[in-house]
Amino acid sequence: MPIKLEQVDFVYAGGSPFERAALKGINLSFLDGEFVGIIGQTGSGKSTLVQMLNGLLKPTRGTVTVNGLVTTAKGVKLKSLRQEVGLVFQFAEYQLFAETVAADVAFGPENQGVPASEIAERVDQALLNVGLPLEIKERSPFELSGGQMRRVAIAGVLAMNPKVLILDEPTAGLDPRGRDEILSRIRELHRQRGITVILVSHSMEDVARLVDRLVVIHGGQIVYDATPREVFAHGSSLKTYGLGVPQATEVLGLLKAKGWAVPEVALTLDEARQAIVRAYQLRRELA
Numbered sequence: 001m002p003i004k005l006e007q008v009d010f011v012y013a014g015g016s017p018f019e020r021a022a023l024k025g026i027n028l029s030f031l032d033g034e035f036v037g038i039i040g041q042t043g044s045g046k047s048t049l050v051q052m053l054n055g056l057l058k059p060t061r062g063t064v065t066v067n068g069l070v071t072t073a074k075g076v077k078l079k080s081l082r083q084e085v086g087l088v089f090q091f092a093e094y095q096l097f098a099e100t101v102a103a104d105v106a107f108g109p110e111n112q113g114v115p116a117s118e119i120a121e122r123v124d125q126a127l128l129n130v131g132l133p134l135e136i137k138e139r140s141p142f143e144l145s146g147g148q149m150r151r152v153a154i155a156g157v158l159a160m161n162p163k164v165l166i167l168d169e170p171t172a173g174l175d176p177r178g179r180d181e182i183l184s185r186i187r188e189l190h191r192q193r194g195i196t197v198i199l200v201s202h203s204m205e206d207v208a209r210l211v212d213r214l215v216v217i218h219g220g221q222i223v224y225d226a227t228p229r230e231v232f233a234h235g236s237s238l239k240t241y242g243l244g245v246p247q248a249t250e251v252l253g254l255l256k257a258k259g260w261a262v263p264e265v266a267l268t269l270d271e272a273r274q275a276i277v278r279a280y281q282l283r284r285e286l287a
Contacts, residue, residue, distance in 0.1 A: 008062035086162030092153035147178030
């Protein structure tokens with residue numbers, strides 16, 4: 001399900017004293033099966049952008065096309081689109097409302113008109129996909145931990161079998177263990193089901209190890225759109241945008257400044273460790 005944005009602007013409170021341009025001249029495409037990360041400072045336009053992708057917001061100017069459907073066209077019906085492009089908001093547990101976990105996860109498929117027998121299968125599969133035991137189905141979602149509630153909310157989107165999964169800061173407020181568990185499940189879902197995943201995140205470490213492509217937004221405009229390795233090679237520029245680089249890249253930068261023969265970028269600590277070992281061995285050989 002390809003998605004294309006062409007010359008997209010979005011203005012909040014247009015024509016009022018509080019007018020603010022959130023997006024400016026965005027040209028961006030997402031292809032089937034991609035795992036794309038989107039980073040940027042708070043207020044850069046990330047959340048506004050992803051809400052365009054399933055028609056929750058429509059651009060002030062420009063066009064958004066999803067699988068051939070122009071969401072900005074007059075009279076276009078977006079219900080089917082929102083079932084195929086699933087959006088999980090930041091602090092998604094606030095979207096929970098049903099008395100039981102099963103009822104909450106089943107809500108989306110029920111509104112799609114899915115038969116009851118298939119809904120039960122979808123609920124079970126969605127819970128297993130996010131790493132939750134089926135024993136919790138009859139429990140209230142509000143009795144669960146924060147990480148479990150977040151996974152129930154994600155399961156509710158997955159139960160609709162979306163072709164595109166958009167996650168806006170899915171690990172915000174979670175402890176490191178809960179964050180790692182959710183991100184590992186998302187990565188596994190992408191591998192197993194081949195769905196397009198678009199991940200909005202503030203964590204350079206997370207996007208470095210997960211995504212294949214990284215989009216950087218600053219002031220409502222795209223400043224980089226490349227592989228994580230290519231983007232993080234511009235560490236000094238990223239700092240001017242209020243962003244950083246993965247810790248592994250920071251370590252290599254410090255060593256490189258001291259004359260060590262290490263690469264400019266490492267996406268994981270293990271990659272940095274291997275580079276440091278090689279550089280150390282070279283220094284011993286030359287000593």
